Amino acid sequence: MRYEPVVAATVIGMLGNSPEAEDVGQETFIRFYKSLKNFRGDSSVKTYITRIAMNQAINEIRRRTRRGKVFSSAPADEIGDVPDRSSTGSDGPDPEVVQRAIQKLDDDFRSVIVLRLIDGYSTAETAEILNIPVGTVLSRLSRAQKRLRDLLKPVAGEL
Amino acid sequence: MEERIRELLYRSLDGELSPDEKKDLDAALAGSQELRRERDDLLMMRGLAKDGAAPSFGPFFAQRVMNTIRSEREEEAAGARFFESLLHTFRRVALVGAAIAVFLLIYNINQGGSVSVAAAFGTEGETTIEEVLTAPVEETLEELL
Numbered sequence: 001m002r003y004e005p006v007v008a009a010t011v012i013g014m015l016g017n018s019p020e021a022e023d024v025g026q027e028t029f030i031r032f033y034k035s036l037k038n039f040r041g042d043s044s045v046k047t048y049i050t051r052i053a054m055n056q057a058i059n060e061i062r063r064r065t066r067r068g069k070v071f072s073s074a075p076a077d078e079i080g081d082v083p084d085r086s087s088t089g090s091d092g093p094d095p096e097v098v099q100r101a102i103q104k105l106d107d108d109f110r111s112v113i114v115l116r117l118i119d120g121y122s123t124a125e126t127a128e129i130l131n132i133p134v135g136t137v138l139s140r141l142s143r144a145q146k147r148l149r150d151l152l153k154p155v156a157g158e159l
Numbered sequence: 160m161e162e163r164i165r166e167l168l169y170r171s172l173d174g175e176l177s178p179d180e181k182k183d184l185d186a187a188l189a190g191s192q193e194l195r196r197e198r199d200d201l202l203m204m205r206g207l208a209k210d211g212a213a214p215s216f217g218p219f220f221a222q223r224v225m226n227t228i229r230s231e232r233e234e235e236a237a238g239a240r241f242f243e244s245l246l247h248t249f250r251r252v253a254l255v256g257a258a259i260a261v262f263l264l265i266y267n268i269n270q271g272g273s274v275s276v277a278a279a280f281g282t283e284g285e286t287t288i289e290e291v292l293t294a295p296v297e298e299t300l301e302e303l304l
Contacts, residue, residue: 001221005214012213022216029224030231095211098204116173117208123173134174142169145201152204 001029006046006119007053013114014057016103024060028053043128050119051129054111061107093155101151109144112137161187168198172205 007028015021032049039048102113115126116137123141127134164187167180176184188194268274 001224004216004220008215009212012216017213022220025216025220026224026227030228033228093207095207098207099211102208113208117205118212120209138170138174141173142166145169145172145204148204148208149197149200 003029003032003046003049006050009118010050010053010114011057013099013102013118014054014107014110015060016099020060020064024056025053028056031056047121047125047129050115050121054115054129058107058111093152097155098148098152101148104151105144105147109140109147112140113144113148116141164194165197168194169201172201 004025007025011024011028012021015024028049031052035052039045043051102110102118105113111130112126115121115129116123121129123134123137127137130137164184167176167184167187170176171181171184188198264280267280
């Protein structure tokens, strides 16, 4: 599937590698298929399907919040007990640790990090997908990266 | 570290800086090892975020999506067929009902001998409940017996 990687990166980036992530991924493609007749071509297909994926992921987060489901038993400032890369001879923490740290961010911060850093969208495209001004994207990115750096400091001395 | 310079550092990674801002940031980077380390950390963190992205949902995901879409389409088609047959049946019942109603109206008018709403519905000459309630008891009993 041509767009599976971008949908997977968006949904798993937002929800973590959870059982719900695949359901949200499936729902994204089903909604995309059903809404194809309404697609006017104002944006690229990739941007369009990413917007659906992001909205579905945000809806799932709201459902989880309503259900009172706890994302992780680890406290908000801890990202788990994963060895950093220095122990394996490479620089910095493991990418998995970074993904865990991303999961600890607030939804607003996480969405800009996922779209900009993981999916690789420009700030303008990120703003378009989230329907917020570019200035807001930039300020959220800045705050999110500061927060990420703080979260990663305990597991990697370099950060 | 000056907060403005730090803001410029973060903004430089995602947005454009004015020539003056870029000059200020470059000067600050040249003079601060701490700022250079922060920039390197940020670049590494951004690289790791991308490296750790999940590339797929797992094997047979596309097949599962296609199966779900196919079964939904089949369900929709079955629903549409049901309503179509229901509409077809209802149309027949409605036509037969209308024909019976017209026949009864004409029959009642013929039996009543007059053209009125009461004759059409066959209620002409019938005792109403008000008449029964207001009539003397003996008369009512006599009529009922």
